[in-house]
Amino acid sequence: MSNPTDMKFLIVDDFSTMRRIVRGLLKEIGYNNAEEAEDGVAALQMLKNIKFDFVVSDINMPNMNGFELLKAIKTDDTLKHIPVLMVTAEARKEDIVLAAQSGAAGYIVKPFTKATLEEKVTKIVQKLGAAA
Amino acid sequence: MNMDEPTSAGMCPAPAPASPEVFQQLGALTRQLHDTLNQLGVLPRLQSSVDNLPDARSRLGFIASKTEAAAERVLNLVDEAKADQNHIARETRRLANLMVADPVKAVASGAVMNFVEDVETITQRVDQHLTDIMMAQDFHDLTGQVVAKVVALATDLENQLARVLVQAAPPELAQKAEAARHTSPAASAPASSAAASPTLNGPVINPEGRTDVVANQGEVDDLLASLGF
Numbered sequence: 001m002s003n004p005t006d007m008k009f010l011i012v013d014d015f016s017t018m019r020r021i022v023r024g025l026l027k028e029i030g031y032n033n034a035e036e037a038e039d040g041v042a043a044l045q046m047l048k049n050i051k052f053d054f055v056v057s058d059i060n061m062p063n064m065n066g067f068e069l070l071k072a073i074k075t076d077d078t079l080k081h082i083p084v085l086m087v088t089a090e091a092r093k094e095d096i097v098l099a100a101q102s103g104a105a106g107y108i109v110k111p112f113t114k115a116t117l118e119e120k121v122t123k124i125v126q127k128l129g130a131a132a
Numbered sequence: 133m134n135m136d137e138p139t140s141a142g143m144c145p146a147p148a149p150a151s152p153e154v155f156q157q158l159g160a161l162t163r164q165l166h167d168t169l170n171q172l173g174v175l176p177r178l179q180s181s182v183d184n185l186p187d188a189r190s191r192l193g194f195i196a197s198k199t200e201a202a203a204e205r206v207l208n209l210v211d212e213a214k215a216d217q218n219h220i221a222r223e224t225r226r227l228a229n230l231m232v233a234d235p236v237k238a239v240a241s242g243a244v245m246n247f248v249e250d251v252e253t254i255t256q257r258v259d260q261h262l263t264d265i266m267m268a269q270d271f272h273d274l275t276g277q278v279v280a281k282v283v284a285l286a287t288d289l290e291n292q293l294a295r296v297l298v299q300a301a302p303p304e305l306a307q308k309a310e311a312a313r314h315t316s317p318a319a320s321a322p323a324s325s326a327a328a329s330p331t332l333n334g335p336v337i338n339p340e341g342r343t344d345v346v347a348n349q350g351e352v353d354d355l356l357a358s359l360g361f
Binding site: 090096 | 269274277334339344361
């Protein structure tokens with residue numbers, strides 16, 4: 001990808017309000033290309049059909065939660081390169097450690113600020129750029 | 133006054149004292165009911181549901197404070213944005229009058245440039261207000277997760293109480309009640325996200341004094357850094 005702002009984001013959250021907030025913030029940060037999924041099952045389906053560059057996912061969701069989605073992404077050879085940033089209200093230390101050990105690229109605890117999202121996304125995008 | 137003794141006419145006569153055998157029978161029945169409910173697993177589960185009620189109160193308090201804070205924040209931001217908008221409207225009228233009276237003087241005096249700078253500053257501020265108003269809506273997600281947990285608790289308590297009723301009812305009524313219970317909305321309601329993920333906790337309601345949770349993003353970053361992530 002020539003320009004990081006062309007990256008395609010997938011926002012996964014069961015609350016439409018939060019999806020809109022994350023989408024709005026990404027737009028303000030400079031990322032206009034985003035789609036939404038309401039749970040892990042829908043997200044996985046979209047990931048298999050559309051090329052995404054970045055996933056921002058909640059954890060506590062019905063059908064397939066964020067940990068299960070993260071595991072599914074990281075064990076799929078065609079998807080495991082996609083960074084997954086967890087944005088969640090789950091504040092237990094063991095959940096944060098589990099997310100990191102499962103391959104999450106970052107962890108944001110709700111409620112969060114625009115500055116926090118921008119910092120984490122930028123850091124991950126820079127790592128991607130360095131790895132490419 | 134001895135409450136056991138009637139002191140005036142017109143009061144109900146004291147009931148005849150029950151025989152010790154009746155007390156013994158009542159005691160035995162109560163014990164039997166208690167043991168039966170215990171064996172059926174109703175009492176422990178009912179107790180567990182009741183034990184969760186204080187937690188439900190905390191969660192409802194969390195919802196009230198979150199929604200109140202969000203409403204306050206939005207109303208304050210709207211007040212500030214409206215004040216800025218009024219300022220721009222006033223300045224626009226004033227500049228228009230200056231331009232009509234003497235356009236050259238309006239430019240030369242710096243009134244036009246001042247206005248342009250004002251507009252630039254205020255639009256940036258209003259844009260920030262709009263972002264903050266958008267962020268304030270995150271209460272919906274956080275309180276929604278908490279509501280799901282409280283609904284799950286209420287549903288569980290309802291089911292436990294219904295089971296007690298069914299166990300205590302005469303057989304023909306119990307059969308009807310059981311059939312009705314299985315067709316009730318609570319029994320057929322889809323599992324909430326919280327119920328679907330029993331190991332996940334959602335927002336932390338009372339983080340004070342807890343060492344197993346983080347209180348802010350800084351603690352998340354410190355924890356991950358300490359693990360080398």
